Amino acid sequence: MSQSFFQPISGMDLPRFAGVPTFMRLPHVAVENPRLAEVDVGLVGLPWDSGTTNRPGPRHGPRQMRDASTMIRAQHGITGVRPFELINCADLGDVPPNPVDIQDSMARITAFYDRLIAANVRPLTAGGDHLCSLPILRSLAKTQPLAMIHFDSHTDLFHSYFGGMMYTHGTPFRRAVEEGLLEPSKVVQIGIRGTCYDSEDRDFAKSVGIRVIPIEEFHARGYQDVMAEASEIVGQHPCYVSYDIDFVDPAVAPGTGTPEWGGPNAFEALQVAQALTGVDIVGADVVEVSPPFDASGATAYLGVSIMFEILCNMALQAN
Numbered sequence: 108m109s110q111s112f113f114q115p116i117s118g119m120d121l122p123r124f125a126g127v128p129t130f131m132r133l134p135h136v137a138v139e140n141p142r143l144a145e146v147d148v149g150l151v152g153l154p155w156d157s158g159t160t161n162r163p164g165p166r167h168g169p170r171q172m173r174d175a176s177t178m179i180r181a182q183h184g185i186t187g188v189r190p191f192e193l194i195n196c197a198d199l200g201d202v203p204p205n206p207v208d209i210q211d212s213m214a215r216i217t218a219f220y221d222r223l224i225a226a227n228v229r230p231l232t233a234g235g236d237h238l239c240s241l242p243i244l245r246s247l248a249k250t251q252p253l254a255m256i257h258f259d260s261h262t263d264l265f266h267s268y269f270g271g272m273m274y275t276h277g278t279p280f281r282r283a284v285e286e287g288l289l290e291p292s293k294v295v296q297i298g299i300r301g302t303c304y305d306s307e308d309r310d311f312a313k314s315v316g317i318r319v320i321p322i323e324e325f326h327a328r329g330y331q332d333v334m335a336e337a338s339e340i341v342g343q344h345p346c347y348v349s350y351d352i353d354f355v356d357p358a359v360a361p362g363t364g365t366p367e368w369g370g371p372n373a374f375e376a377l378q379v380a381q382a383l384t385g386v387d388i389v390g391a392d393v394v395e396v397s398p399p400f401d402a403s404g405a406t407a408y409l410g411v412s413i414m415f416e417i418l419c420n421m422a423l424q425a426n
């Protein structure tokens with residue numbers, strides 16, 4: 108165990124605009140590297156958006172998010188947590204997808220995460236579109252169905268698109284429930300809003316007991332109260348955290364394919380992730396950051412800032 112190996116490069120030693128941009132300036136440890144066994148939380152890029160039904164681009168997310176993440180420093184500004192001193196973190200590189208074959212990509216992704224689980228590494232992933240979560244869950248939920256806290260403006264619980272297409276970024280959690288990867292009574296979806304084709308997704312949620320907290324309820328109650336309920340729903344059950352950047356208002360985070368107005372501001376977007384204290388996070392993702400729609404780069408920076416909030420909580424739980 109070499110603590111110094113897993114430290115991010117400080118901006119005091121090498122200016123933050125210089126060097127090869129890994130996630131949060133951490134060392135790159137490929138999955139073949141024996142040092143994988145020393146990693147507690149692995150940051151993973153999943154550059155894949157073949158499940159996108161409308162405006163594509165999240166395949167470019169991980170590269171942009173790595174660059175933006177060089178702005179992240181070692182210590183949390185509010186809590187003072189220094190995650191890289193509590194656990195070993197590393198950039199595990201990108202999962203290699205097959206952009207022209209959804210089934211092959213999903214098999215590759217699940218196989219990649221299987222290697223992390225075998226090495227006792229908890230993954231924190233930068234997507235990719237939201238279909239990414241399904242093959243990750245197929246790996247993480249092999250031994251038991253997981254709880255899930257899901258931030259999104261969409262439920263992603265639809266049955267199918269385009270006449271029977273089952274694998275899109277609008278359907279991953281419908282498949283995950285069908286495949287027994289999630290325990291529906293321990294799943295909460297926060298921030299749901301926008302126009303829709305119909306209510307088929309919400310009807311499904313109700314029928315299996317998934318708790319949906321729509322945006323009007325989020326704003327009426329405030330994030331503290333909503334997150335207290337979310338923590339209660341998942342309890343101490345092993346929990347996946349899935350964070351679609353379109354949860355955040357598009358005035359703040361325009362760089363995404365399916366924006367919906369009326370979402371949380373940037374402070375609330377970070378606070379809900381900070382409020383995950385005490386949740387047993389076995390894996391997490393931040394998905395749907397789409398650089399082609401992110402002219403200023405603000406969305407990518409918010410995405411990696413959310414990843415840092417989640418990482419701080421994963422570090423606190425491990426200690």
Ligand code: MN
Nearest residue numbers: 237259263351
């Ligand atoms: Mn989504």
Ligand code: MN
Nearest residue numbers: 260261351353
């Ligand atoms: Mn969404």
